[in-house]
Amino acid sequence: MKIIRLKPEHASDYYQLRIEALQNSPEAFASSYEEEVRQSAAKYETRFGMDDSYTFGAFQDGCLVGSVTLLKEQLKKLSHRVNIVAMYVKPEYRGFGIAAALMEKAIQTARQIGEVEQIHLTVVSTNTRAIKLYEKNGFTLYGTVNQSLKTGSNYVDELLMVRFL
Template sequence: MEIKLLTPTDASAYWDLRLEALQQSPEAFATSYEEAIKRANPIEQVEKNLQTVGNYTFGAFHQNKLVGMVTLTQESYLKMKHRANIFAMYVSPQARGLGAGKALLIEAVNKAKSIEEIEQINLSVVSTNEKAKNLYSQLGFKVFGVEEKALKVANTYYDENHMALRLK
């Protein structure tokens, strides 16, 4: 398993994996698959996102194929620059159990630690996703709140746990 910071040349592979994520785990993301496929020029948008200052997207590669991803984004407002957020964490079902999720998260946390301003990392996870919650807890993230009915997929509501890792 190789973990690397994604660049614009990875945009197409990222977009394919993102669409897979939205189909496989619709309850885990705010964006729906239906919304995503309607986007104009999605690859160009991903290329732009992969070059945005303060935005770090890491990919997990297994046999040269992108099988996992996570994005770390530092807040841009002056009063919030001490915080970063974890978004779009996903590992393809065929790559689960290989340590990709943990490796991705460690890479994102280490990147945050390398940025002097960042003191805390926040994330949200669907309350029913025990494997993800356990992984986040293993790495020191703690629940600081629960948002009831945060997402509604079809006619099912999902609560989200808001978690934080204090670096300093």
């Protein structure tokens, strides 16, 4: 397995992975499949060229099988924080340490950015595997947003987690 920072030329592969993630785990993301499928890979070409967004991809045999994004806060008073979003690993590749390797790369990058003191993320309360991964990597719970996401008539709570560097 190889983990790299995605570049604009990876946008199409990432877009396909993102669509899959939203289809396979709709409750885990604030974005919906219906919204994302109306977008295009060009959206990610732009994002992957930016300095304040770091999307890492895990490749197995040349195929993108997982990803995570680290976003730097833009406001001066929040410049000591980054956010982890859009963590996903294809189901058939789970259990092999890919998510842990992606998380390690994101944390390592956060340390290298400079000024960063905190890493924030949200996770749905039903995703126990992700919660365990985050706790294992030093994240602690600091709040819950009840009924944060709604799909149809179903609600999911989101847990707010932070890791101090």
